[in-house]
Amino acid sequence: MTTRGTLDTLLERHGTTYAAEAGIRLRDTPQPLYQLLVLSHLLSARIRAQVAVAAARALFSHGLRTPRRMADATWQERVDALGEGGYRRYDERTATQLGDGALLVLDAYGGDLRRLREEAGGETDALRSGLRRFPGIGPAGADIFLREVQAVWPGAAPYFDAKALQGAERLGLPTTPDKLALLAKDRDPAVVAAALVRDALGKG
The missing domain is CATH 1.10.340.30 (Hypothetical protein; domain 2)
Structure with a gap:
């Protein structure tokens, strides 16, 4: 599977921010x-x-x-x-x-x-x-706040902390924020970061 395909699969499974899960608009x-x-x-x-x-x-x-x-x-x-x-x-x-x-x-x-x-x-x-x-x-x-707030504070993006990068490494995706952002350039970086964290926490 290509890295783009891996990302798409990840987002299909875990593409929800923690803020959205908590009912925060x-x-x-x-x-x-x-x-x-x-x-x-x-x-x-x-x-x-x-x-x-x-x-x-x-x-x-x-x-x-x-x-x-x-x-x-x-x-x-x-x-x-x-x-x-x-x-x-x-x-x-x-x-x-x-x-x-x-x-x-x-x-x-x-x-x-x-x-x-x-x-x-x-x-x-x-x-x-x-x-x-x-x-x-x-x-x-x-880290959690900045990962999630980048959805509405573009100046904080791309923000992929160590836990998100751990998820990226586990999946064979780029392990630097800039390269991850490039791969996910048409996706919400907060959603990508949350999905990576969920996978890193063993939800994959």
Whole structure:
């Protein structure tokens, strides 16, 4: 099979971003960008991706879709929503981090993560550093956010982190971001990156 054929097969099987799976209609507006930050936080823990997605959906179904609503919720309300999504192993610590992170989004960026992008001047390393200011967002969480947000922040593309490149290597696809982007030039790089990660996690 050609590399293009391999990519097409991969996308047929796994061509859904984690944001879409979590019910986030990702746009370059404050609310979905914040929801992506929450999802990235949850996905970065040592827990199954399906559980993290379910926990994000539970938080959003309880109305915790904006930093203001997240900050105004009680710690117990956040714990309960996380538990409803099956996110029990880290629920207490995560509930605290989500509250603190929501306050940081409000205080530092007026509730709008586009200001983080402006502050970073479009530089990927600066974006990554800015994201890591949020409680619970480490290197993995920053990578997840940037992989997914490139769908609406073209300046961040192509963003294929180590986990996505691991999936590419497993499939015999190019293992540099530029070559992968060239192969998938007519595809959404966020979808390609998510599909590669899913395969790297053993979903192939």
